[in-house]
Amino acid sequence: MDILIIEDEKEIAELIRQTLERESFTCYVANNGTDGLNMFYQKQPDLILLDIMLPGLDGLEVCTRIRQKPGTKDPYILMLTARGEEIDRIIGLSTGADDYLVKPFSPRELVARVRAVLRRSLRQNTPASQQHKTRHFVIDLDQHTATRKLPDQDEPEELDLTTLEFNLLATLVSYRGRVWSRTQLIDHLWGNDFFGDERVVDTHIRRLRKKIEPDPANPIFVKTVVGVGYKFEDDN
Numbered sequence: 336m337d338i339l340i341i342e343d344e345k346e347i348a349e350l351i352r353q354t355l356e357r358e359s360f361t362c363y364v365a366n367n368g369t370d371g372l373n374m375f376y377q378k379q380p381d382l383i384l385l386d387i388m389l390p391g392l393d394g395l396e397v398c399t400r401i402r403q404k405p406g407t408k409d410p411y412i413l414m415l416t417a418r419g420e421e422i423d424r425i426i427g428l429s430t431g432a433d434d435y436l437v438k439p440f441s442p443r444e445l446v447a448r449v450r451a452v453l454r455r456s457l458r459q460n461t462p463a464s465q466q467h468k469t470r471h472f473v474i475d476l477d478q479h480t481a482t483r484k485l486p487d488q489d490e491p492e493e494l495d496l497t498t499l500e501f502n503l504l505a506t507l508v509s510y511r512g513r514v515w516s517r518t519q520l521i522d523h524l525w526g527n528d529f530f531g532d533e534r535v536v537d538t539h540i541r542r543l544r545k546k547i548e549p550d551p552a553n554p555i556f557v558k559t560v561v562g563v564g565y566k567f568e569d570d571n
């Protein structure tokens with residue numbers, strides 16, 4: 336598990352790095368938002384520890400940009416905040432942060448929080464059953480692959496999904512026809528300690544549709560149930 340630390344206070348950044356390297360995590364450090372964003376695209380870490388008050392691009396902006404344009408991985412983002420009032424901004428702006436940690440924190444708190452995130456990602460990857468097949472899709476939970484074969488395709492095509500998109504699709508497909516509310520999807524994908532705005536679900540649904548729907552503007556697989564949420568359909 337690779338961790339990117341974006342923190343302008345160099346002593347704090349160094350302390351975090353040492354603490355996490357003792358726990359055998361691979362760490363990268365950036366001291367401002369712009370470098371942090373560049374390093375994110377280069378290194379594709381699993382988790383980002385992101386300070387809010389940064390020179391130049393602040394942490395909230397960095398978080399928003401990563402969520403708008405994730406790389407091959409959709410990382411977990413743990414915000415580091417110094418002041419209580421910033422917590423309201425993390426919530427209010429629906430930046431897509433997964434959790435936050437208030438400074439000053441002890442090395443022990445830091446490690447506990449990082450491990451909690453790690454457990455969550457492992458849980459997402461642990462399947463209840465191994466494969467879901469529908470008319471056009473095969474979701475393989477062991478291999479973590481999703482393939483789709485549309486009527487005009489000769490061969491199944493492997494879909495290029497982020498971990499979160501894959502888990503979202505697997506969840507929807509696992510209970511075909513079931514209508515999921517945003518809250519239920521959040522509970523299922525992020526667990527009880529999700530922190531943020533439930534509209535984040537709509538963003539991920541939109542991205543998923545772009546990748547799996549023949550016409551994302553008129554979805555035939557991931558359907559919106561007005562006033563409730565979403566469901567997956569792939570009937571004969």
Ligand code: CA
Nearest residue numbers: 343386388389
């Ligand atoms: Ca700072």
